Amino acid sequence: MPLLDIRNLTIELDTPYGRVNAIDRVSLSINAGELHGLVGESGSGRSLLARAILGIPGQNWHIRADRMMWDGRNLLEMSPKQRRNLMGSDIAMIFQDPSSCLDPIRTVGSQMIEVMPADKKYPFWKRRSQKKDTAIKWLHRVGIKNADKIISRYAWELSEGECQKIMIAMAVANKPRLLIADEPTDSMELSTQAQIFRLLSKLNQNQNVSILLISHELDTIANWCHKLTVLYCGQVMESGITTQVLDKPFHHYTKALLDNIPNYSGVIAHKSLMKTLAGSSPALQHLPIGCRLGPRCPEAQKKCVNPPPTTHKKNRSFACHFPYNSKQSNDLPNKDQSKNNDANSSS
Template sequence: MPLLDIRNLTIELDTPHGRVKALERVSLTLNPGEIHGLLGESGSGRTLLAKAIMGIPGHNWTIQADRMMWDGQNLLDMSTKARRALMGSEMAMIFQDPISSLDPTIVVGVQIIEAMPENKALPWWRREQDKRKTARQWLHKVGIKETQKVMSSYAWELSDGECQKVMIAIAVANQPRLLIADEPTNSMEVRTQAQIFRLLSKLNQLHNVSILLISHELENLSLWCDRLSVMYSGQIMESGPTADVIAQPYHPYTKAILDNIPDYSNPELHKTMMQTLRGSAPSLQHQPIGCRLGPRCPQAQKHCVNQPKLSHHKDRYFACHFPYYNEPSHDEPLTKS
């Protein structure tokens, strides 16, 4: 049974210009112990999806879905108190903006200790000391050397990179069943980025933590993720095993992303123009009808004014009327879900 199963999630936002669909019919499945990558550019709706899973919607949101199941429980039927308890124990999220996510009036050490589970095997008079020791260990694991100094500092006294590391320590200290990492290595140097990804991979392998890794960097997702979902302008374009998606993309948007990756093997290619899609991503107030990639898509035809349904071919899912795939044989039909 999937740990997280979302079908046809739609999020509408009330704006001064009227109601707009920020997410439209988004489906996502996350299995236990899986690292699932969510690829998309800024404004594609990745963070909205993550916040909807965590149960922290905005005041102007309207959420609809065929189902949002967490380990057999319907998230849409849960009370606010139950969702909050679930978020504190079984789900955790590394937010993209760490400074605004930390409390500026409380030192960092207290915030880490508050997020840690209680070790009831220890006598009550040793639990506080044990928590402080464990908190310093988590800070060291995420790449902070002066752990005691950071523990006694406020968020506004730290740099963006240090705040990001603190947020990661808070998220992983509770060892949740699901960790949502929204651009977890922003404002970090390359060496520290590799250390963070190794830590997340270790959590996944040793503690069976499922991870939803959100990023706009395909290179990182291809190295660490088992499965990959590609988002564009509030819709899922394609989903499947990472190696298969990279080897043979079905959706034109996925192919455009792969074609845009620089080829460093040829020293002359840096002088040539990179392949890009024409135009730019539409705003929320001016979304095209049907497939939202339609006005920019090299495969677009008249039929694309109708929104494509999510098609299923083997272990791959894609939403496109004219995908890049070989026609299936008669004994292996293409199905629509």
């Protein structure tokens, strides 16, 4: 049984332009001890999905799902108190904007001690000092060298990268069963990014912590994740085992992400344009009907105005009428070929 099982999750938002569908029938399944990657552009709904799992929706949210289970329990039927208890023990999250999540009028040490687990083998009058020692230990593990000084400072005295490391230490200290990492290495140097990813990988391997790693950099998270889900504009484009998705993508959006990864092995001309997918993500109030990639997809046809069904194939799932790397797409005539056939028949 999956640790987290979501089926057809839909999130609608009330906006000045009316109610918009930000998340459209998203399904996600994470097993115990799995490192699952969620990749997509900015505005694809990755953070909305993470907040829905945690149970911290906005006031203008409307959430519905066919199934939203956590370890056999229905998350949608839990009370707010039960969701808070679950978030404090079994599920933790590394937020994308750490400076806004830390209290500016309290030292980071007091905030860390508040969430640190107490070791019951110590008497109660020694537990606070034990928590402080644990907090310093975790700060060292995430790459903060002068942890003794940092722990007595306020969030506004620290850099964005240091606040991010503190948020990571607070999240992993409780050793949760599921850790949601939303852009955990944003605004960090490359060496520190590698250190954070190694830490998360060790938590996954040694303590069987399931991790949902959210990022917009496909080449980065592909090196660490067992499974991968590609999200675009609130819809799941493709999902499956990471190596299979990278070797043989079925969706044209996944193929575009792979093609647009910069290649540093060759010689690139000065001021040459990077390869990108034409167009841009639509605004929520102007979402296209059917497949939301349709206006940007190079292989879009008339049939794409209808919502594509989710196809399951060999532990893979994708939503596309004309999948890439599939016999179905190879058997379909392209536009130029169909025009030539029509001209030959008329002549």
